[in-house]
Amino acid sequence: MTESFAEPARVAYTFCRYCPAACGLKVTVQGNRVTKIVPDKRNPHSWRDFCGKGRTANRLVEHPRRITAPMRRVGDRYVEASWDEAIADIAARMNAAIARGGPDAVGVYYGNPAGFSSSNLVFMNGWLDGIGTNNRYAVGSVDQNSVHVVAEAMYGSTLMVLTSDIDRCDYFLLVGANPAVSAWNWLESAPGGWGRAQRRRRDGATVVVVDPVRTVSADDADIHLAVRPGQDWALLLAMVAIILDEGLDDRSAHADLVTGFPQLRELVAEADLADLAARCDIPLDRIREVARGFAAAPRAMVVTRTGLSLHAAGTIAEWLGHVLNVITGRIDQPGGRRFEPGYIDTLRLADLAGGAPHLSRVAGRGMVAGAHALAELPAEITTPGRGQIRAMLINSGNPVVSGPDGAALDAALAELDLLVVVDFVQRESHRHAHWLLPAVHWLERDDLLALTSGLHDQPYVQFGAQVVRPPEQAREEWRIFLDLALAMRAPLFGARGVNTFMRATRAAARLLRKPGIAFGPHWIHRLMIATSRKYDGKRVTWRKVTENPHGLILGPREYGHFRAALRTPDKRIALAPPQFLARTRELLARRPSAPSPEFPFLLGNQRRRHSMNSWLNELPGLHNSGKSNDIAIHPDDAAALGIATGDTVRVYSPTASIELRARLDDRPRRGVVIIDHGWGSRIFDPHGQQPPLSYGANRNLLVDATDLDPLSQTSALNAVHVNVEPLPSRAPTVGTR
Numbered sequence: 001m002t003e004s005f006a007e008p009a010r011v012a013y014t015f016c017r018y019c020p021a022a023c024g025l026k027v028t029v030q031g032n033r034v035t036k037i038v039p040d041k042r043n044p045h046s047w048r049d050f051c052g053k054g055r056t057a058n059r060l061v062e063h064p065r066r067i068t069a070p071m072r073r074v075g076d077r078y079v080e081a082s083w084d085e086a087i088a089d090i091a092a093r094m095n096a097a098i099a100r101g102g103p104d105a106v107g108v109y110y111g112n113p114a115g116f117s118s119s120n121l122v123f124m125n126g127w128l129d130g131i132g133t134n135n136r137y138a139v140g141s142v143d144q145n146s147v148h149v150v151a152e153a154m155y156g157s158t159l160m161v162l163t164s165d166i167d168r169c170d171y172f173l174l175v176g177a178n179p180a181v182s183a184w185n186w187l188e189s190a191p192g193g194w195g196r197a198q199r200r201r202r203d204g205a206t207v208v209v210v211d212p213v214r215t216v217s218a219d220d221a222d223i224h225l226a227v228r229p230g231q232d233w234a235l236l237l238a239m240v241a242i243i244l245d246e247g248l249d250d251r252s253a254h255a256d257l258v259t260g261f262p263q264l265r266e267l268v269a270e271a272d273l274a275d276l277a278a279r280c281d282i283p284l285d286r287i288r289e290v291a292r293g294f295a296a297a298p299r300a301m302v303v304t305r306t307g308l309s310l311h312a313a314g315t316i317a318e319w320l321g322h323v324l325n326v327i328t329g330r331i332d333q334p335g336g337r338r339f340e341p342g343y344i345d346t347l348r349l350a351d352l353a354g355g356a357p358h359l360s361r362v363a364g365r366g367m368v369a370g371a372h373a374l375a376e377l378p379a380e381i382t383t384p385g386r387g388q389i390r391a392m393l394i395n396s397g398n399p400v401v402s403g404p405d406g407a408a409l410d411a412a413l414a415e416l417d418l419l420v421v422v423d424f425v426q427r428e429s430h431r432h433a434h435w436l437l438p439a440v441h442w443l444e445r446d447d448l449l450a451l452t453s454g455l456h457d458q459p460y461v462q463f464g465a466q467v468v469r470p471p472e473q474a475r476e477e478w479r480i481f482l483d484l485a486l487a488m489r490a491p492l493f494g495a496r497g498v499n500t501f502m503r504a505t506r507a508a509a510r511l512l513r514k515p516g517i518a519f520g521p522h523w524i525h526r527l528m529i530a531t532s533r534k535y536d537g538k539r540v541t542w543r544k545v546t547e548n549p550h551g552l553i554l555g556p557r558e559y560g561h562f563r564a565a566l567r568t569p570d571k572r573i574a575l576a577p578p579q580f581l582a583r584t585r586e587l588l589a590r591r592p593s594a595p596s597p598e599f600p601f602l603l604g605n606q607r608r609r610h611s612m613n614s615w616l617n618e619l620p621g622l623h624n625s626g627k628s629n630d631i632a633i634h635p636d637d638a639a640a641l642g643i644a645t646g647d648t649v650r651v652y653s654p655t656a657s658i659e660l661r662a663r664l665d666d667r668p669r670r671g672v673v674i675i676d677h678g679w680g681s682r683i684f685d686p687h688g689q690q691p692p693l694s695y696g697a698n699r700n701l702l703v704d705a706t707d708l709d710p711l712s713q714t715s716a717l718n719a720v721h722v723n724v725e726p727l728p729s730r731a732p733t734v735g736t737r
């Protein structure tokens, strides 16, 4: 059917699902096409981070290379197929793999966008539970695992995270974060957070930014500590030591809240302040000044982010950030880190979903938050034996680009008997796919902002209703997983009777001609609202939620829920978990390695306002001033190498080599070079024979996957030892168009 442009335009309200900021959007629609997206200024909670990515969201919907029907590989081409064929073939091949190698023969990787759908992961895990596979790999291992590991050890639940009470804070200590670019979010979201922190600053608050790069956030901070990459743990341990030694901690706040204080003291007594200062390369006086300022501030918070976590000592640094907050009494206090229970009790849901512990077959490591580490995936595919992955599904991810040592993963994916991809377009990680399954964009689906409700800095609910209809053959992930479970005879959620029930609701829907009767996420959405937390003695109703398309604030920011929510058996914070103490002692015992003459530089990372990890870069309307990444080198380092802006250089590590343009920039500290991640991902043309589109180079090819944080299993993505050499004047040959 062709859409008539004579149809009057209509306006819909929803929220962006590219990052946790969840900005409210006002979308103008003509026929079935989005013609304009602007911020929804009537959204009471979340519109303030609105950026170009949300503004151009319809460009992805209309991507010229979008996959709009299931596509099957035939030789080196793809042909369209029906859903019945796709589901039947995938189910048969997965079951055959299971018959040969057991349930673990089926593996899954899921990426960041899967978490922004209210139904995707629920049904994916239901399907995987039905299969009984332990081969689940998640983006957390290149992102937030350290948060889960610390939350579980200290507070008893991987999901017990704390939000930032920005508007009352007097002292912000931001470590490894660049909120002016990336918004105030990680496993929490404070809409307009950076603007709000700046407002506090104008009212006298102090902002400290800890970053090896003088970022735009550092430009607007009072103090910038240009830490040596990966050494935040030493800086934070020094601050803990100073605060305890000088008696600046708040005993009354933490005395009856914690266990492990004597063990923390013991550890601190073993550390030598001068040594710690040398490790992080910040003068001790400066560390003292910040530690004292932080402890003395009436209301303060430490906020940690990916810059701190994507390192071999990331978990220890993350832990010490929490320790600083706890010992100075910043937990669940105004201006500190507040526990937001959310209207859905996700901690309880996480308890219910927790499977049996599992050690990976090859490396013998445990899971973090229900998944194994991406770093382990290639070996699990290529190492023969029972449990070897032979069939794999990639759900909303691009791990060859976003994870370490992409070349090893790419080679492993090529060996699979079956690779299934659910996405909009065929990207780098999808090039060996046997099946490409068309996904539905969030402008085309309903989502209830529910599973992340405890991550928002305010009790808040919004239902984002479908704005435009998806292409006829595109399908939401939940439906794909449900259909696969039924076709594979895998009991959904691992429970008997669920599949029969699902079939019955589908049959009833057909019989009564009422599609809404068939089981789907709408059942779950309603159930969540019907069992949600009460505010002021009253529970919000489904009708009220849907009648408020701009979103609803459910109640005031409350304090005092933290203690009751603690999941530790003794209801106290475990301040000094033994595994953290042991790892810190290991780090202390290890002499810092001097830069090797062979690989004298440390490679760091930055985000850009208009990139979303490895996607959106290709879209028109974004990055028009330069669709590529380059390498930022300090002018003094560049001079020693004879490199000028615009030169082509080769950057190499023991793992790989890439080529790109150089840019002189005095923002990184000397010895640190910066290449943005997320570039160099090809976009293929499965419909036609057009050459792939590609912009920039994949810097994560340089990352050694085995250099990882043993606690979080996160690879040291942002501190890779590299060398840089000028090349004869010509265009870079790797990863450019």
Ligand SMILES: Nc1nc2c(c(=O)[nH]1)N[C@H]1C(S)=C(S)[C@@H](COP(=O)(O)OP(=O)(O)OC[C@H]3O[C@@H](n4cnc5c(=O)[nH]c(N)nc54)[C@H](O)[C@@H]3O)O[C@H]1N2
Pocket: 110, 111, 112, 113, 114, 117, 139, 142, 143, 144, 306, 310, 395, 396, 397, 398, 399, 401, 402, 403, 422, 423, 424, 425, 427, 439, 440, 441, 442, 477, 605, 612, 613, 614, 615, 677, 678, 700, 717, 718
């Ligand atoms: N060096 C370095 N590496 C990093 C980082 C870093 O700071 N430095 N950051 C890390 C972080 S924080 C993250 S989160 C990871 C991201 O790692 P990943 O999540 O693996 O990768 P993304 O680049 O986000 O790719 C997401 C894919 O999902 C697709 N997609 C988007 N929406 C949907 C949807 O609704 N359904 C489906 N089926 N597909 C969808 C996109 O088209 C894209 O192909 O990268 C990590 N990698």
Ligand SMILES: Nc1nc2c(c(=O)[nH]1)N[C@H]1C(S)=C(S)[C@@H](COP(=O)(O)OP(=O)(O)OC[C@H]3O[C@@H](n4cnc5c(=O)[nH]c(N)nc54)[C@H](O)[C@@H]3O)O[C@H]1N2
Pocket: 019, 112, 143, 175, 176, 177, 178, 179, 181, 182, 183, 185, 186, 210, 211, 212, 213, 215, 227, 228, 229, 230, 231, 232, 305, 306, 307, 308, 311, 604, 605, 606, 607, 608, 609, 610, 611, 612, 613, 718
């Ligand atoms: N525009 C945009 N916004 C995003 C995203 C995006 O891709 N684009 N991604 C979203 C996602 S998935 C996430 S997880 C969040 C991430 O949010 P952030 O973690 O705030 O992300 P970055 O902007 O990469 O900021 C990390 C900072 O850490 C610094 N850094 C690197 N190494 C070190 C180190 O060893 N120590 C210290 N102290 N600092 C270091 C980097 O120089 C950088 O400035 O952003 C989200 N928001």
Ligand code: SF4
Pocket: 016, 017, 018, 019, 020, 021, 022, 023, 049, 050, 051, 052, 053, 054, 055, 183
């Ligand atoms: S991508 Fe931009 S518009 Fe979308 S939620 Fe994040 S900050 Fe808001």
Ligand SMILES: [Mo]
Pocket: 112, 143
């Ligand atoms: Mo992330």
